[in-house]
Amino acid sequence: MVTIKQVAQRAGVSFKTVSRVVNNDPTVKPENREKILAAIEELGYQPNIAARMIRKKNSDVIGFISDEISTTPSSVDIIRGAQDMAWEKGKTLMVFNLNQKDANPAQLFDECTQHRAEGVIYGAMYHQPVKLPDSFQKLPTVMVNCFDPEQKYPAIVPDDEQAAYYVTRQLLAKGYRRIAFLNLNPDIVAAQLRLSGFKQALNEHGIADDNYIVKTIEQVEGDEVKDVTREMTLDVLENFKPDAILCGKDLVAVRVYFVLESLKIKVGEDIGVASFDNWDVIPDILIPGLSTMSLPYYEMGRRAVQKVIEASENKNEQSGEPEKITCLLASRASF
């Protein structure tokens, strides 16, 4: 690798002058600057980040520890968002996955400190409470798509309540009056928040209790969690006769579509279907396209990086309530 001294020699100046040019110090004679830039170009010089790092005290590295996040197709967008923002801010994102064999959060955190990361982001696969090892206290830490139950760390989460509220209002605005909500397992944070948002919208609109219904698409039998979307959908269609179905996630909507197809009930005409996720190509593969609330993963990733940079600069780590990111409706033709 070519060093700053080699460039200096080639340009016929001291290596300090080269350093000045590299760091955009204006106090260099234009003539020399030219020569030096030429030498840099010629030799293909690139500053050694490691060497720079030990001298200046900042590494410009942000660690990203993910709880299997990159396995979950949509939440990969958290990483994309984080990477884009890091790039814009001149930082390097170092991504570590929890899935690797026998790696625990504390180990990966150590990996981050070894690289002298200036801050760490911990991202989860789905919106959930997470208890981080105490070691995370040593670095500015931001949680994304998850949160500390004791609010020890700032957190970024999707606004699931707003999402349900919004989509329900949209359904009502389009004239749907008997909505069946096929919700996720009630143990899940998102399911609870969405139920709340759903009910609030109905209340504000004066919808009576017997004009909506909420069902769970997962049944727990001992240790087994069984998906009962198909049965639930048939049940609800027969006994409740909804004019719209709100699905807990896009994959639930896929199964609902199948049931409706088999009954020759036309989505978007005979019945409205809405959902949560906007998961990759799924909403587009369905016919008609599925109108669904986007989980704002990309935006969450961006915010997380912003926040961790702020925290590392100001040192005023204001945790408290998680920051909720608004969900938008990806509108297609299903309602």
Place this chain on the structure above:
Amino acid sequence: MVTIKQVAQRAGVSFKTVSRVVNNDPTVKPENREKILAAIEELGYQPNIAARMIRKKNSDVIGFISDEISTTPSSVDIIRGAQDMAWEKGKTLMVFNLNQKDANPAQLFDECTQHRAEGVIYGAMYHQPVKLPDSFQKLPTVMVNCFDPEQKYPAIVPDDEQAAYYVTRQLLAKGYRRIAFLNLNPDIVAAQLRLSGFKQALNEHGIADDNYIVKTIEQVEGDEVKDVTREMTLDVLENFKPDAILCGKDLVAVRVYFVLESLKIKVGEDIGVASFDNWDVIPDILIPGLSTMSLPYYEMGRRAVQKVIEASENKNEQSGEPEKITCLLASRASF
């Protein structure tokens, strides 16, 4: 941050002795080793990787440049595999995405050299030829899920031909005799290779030309690429009357399932359905579960890291034919 000298002071030895302990040099008095380890523990010392890096000439960093790869749900597994292998080999994988605004491959490559990466992996979203900038010649480079048309770099790709050959043989073994292949756009490498594997299996089994049919599920109209899976499926069912349908990807299978559902044709009973990808939860969300050829992304990621380490150590970059990774059947109930 605590340094080696602080540890030395605390343990009452010279910093060089601490260095010896940290680097597992056996020539340290056990008594001192104890003291030093205690001091390390107490102060929470961690070696500064950057400082280490300038002295030793290796960085243990491998760059991974991805062509939007992390947007494509399944191919994220390439990164997972790469990360796992890197972890096992004591390397750090630095992932960069091409999607970030105005970032081109050459820029990201520079990012890698700045971090003194020992090698670079270039990964693509789907199996395709890719022309890399010449700068990649400067570092050991391995391509994964793509290849250089002139074979300048070693490459790892899925064995699409074998995949099609294998799944077709399986269909034949189960007694299916009239197979319709709803293939991807013939411009795509995978489509060509699969067609070849498909035909070979049929030939070996003595299936006559009028007992199979191949259709494309994408129609190009000017600049627009239109998915015609639904129409094609209906067409093929009516006019060819297959006993099995082989789909170009799982998302095609989803649409095929819908058509079959609407016609009350039972998958796995009245007709066999097979596919390629094994894309996340899609095959499991379908009822019955979709039997589909896994694209070996995880394994490909692992191999890529292995190969780039070999290349950086031996310097004998043997390119030539891309290395093909075998695809396995994820068997469910659709045929």
Place this chain on the structure above:
DNA sequence: TTGTAAGCGTTATCAT
């Protein structure tokens, strides 16, 4: 405007 000297936290060399 430019250069010298010191120092960052390590590892390598060589003496003790």
Place this chain on the structure above:
DNA sequence: ATGATAACGCTTACAA
């Protein structure tokens, strides 16, 4: 078995 000293490639502080 241990430690002094140099070196890595760079930035900072200060002098010229």
